[in-house]
Amino acid sequence: MTVVIFDLDDTLYLESEFARSGFRHLDTSLRTRGISGFFERAWERFCAGHRTKIFDAVLAELGVDASEAKVRELVEMFRSHRPEISLAPDAAWLLDHWAGERALGLITDGWSLTQHQKIDALALRQRLACIVVSDDLGGPDFWKPSPAPFEAVMSRMGPREKFVYVGDNPHKDFVTARKLGWKTVRVRRKGGLHEKVEPLSGYESHHVVEDLRALSSLL
Known part of the structure; x- marks a missing residue:
């Protein structure tokens, strides 16, 4: 799977x-x-x-x-603070669409308390089988592009046919995942902080989408 x-x-x-x-x-x-x-x-x-x-x-x-x-x-x-935030409509649709069909998880950087507050505000614990907050692994040195969070996912999820990472930041989201043999997808979300950032050589993703609903046919 x-x-x-x-x-x-x-x-x-x-x-x-x-x-x-x-x-x-x-x-x-x-x-x-x-x-x-x-x-x-x-x-x-x-x-x-x-x-x-x-x-x-x-x-x-x-x-x-x-x-x-x-x-x-x-x-x-x-x-x-406990943020007032909500899933993007395409993200909510995809998580619902894949519920029970795909093994889904999360890797996120940022200060541990902050990221856990976001995860709770978005009710992601009920939707995802594996959640890795990289800061929990030992602080900022373990944030992407460190291999540690990706290796933590592989350890927790066990042997699988294929791993895919979906992110937005070409500075750090894809380079290590690709080295580990993962497929990668970049979402260039309108209004995102890295929407207009162009990747350096070797930091590209395999695929680029503007809407996560495209993944239902891509993957």
């Missing part, structure tokens, strides 16, 4: 949804302290392409203490 393993962020849902949810969570907390306007400014920066120092910049704009301790507090709140 073919085992299909998915990436999480920007593969099964839009990662921007998590950022939006996190900014709203922080905004609610800050409003209880008399600080308003955080969400609008943070979301504007995110949509403009900023991915670092957002909290520092917004706090400074609001005239609020942007000390290292304050920023660290917001980062921890952001990472640990």
Whole structure:
């Protein structure tokens, strides 16, 4: 039987949804302290392409203490909050379509608590036979493109006819999977953070789709 393993962020849902949810969570907390306007400014920066120092910049704009301790507090709140996110329609369709027919799983990078919160919010434990959060294997050194999460899946799932990895980020999602003999599929999801990234030589996927429903006939 073919085992299909998915990436999480920007593969099964839009990662921007998590950022939006996190900014709203922080905004609610800050409003209880008399600080308003955080969400609008943070979301504007995110949509403009900023991915670092957002909290520092917004706090400074609001005239609020942007000390290292304050920023660290917001980062921890952001990472640990239970997000309001949902599966992309094509992802939900495919998981339902393959329920009971394919062995399905997940490999995801990111801080352990954050990723587990996302997994729970998306109710993926009920849908997937194998879930590997690479951070749980020993921290960032075990994140993709480390072979560790792929090897963990193969160990847990046992001998199979074929393994397939479906992801979005050509910088890290496919190079190791291909070396291990897996088939690879890239989803170029509209609005994804890596939608327009072109892969370096050797980092390509075997197939590219824009909608996960295409996998029902591809695999």
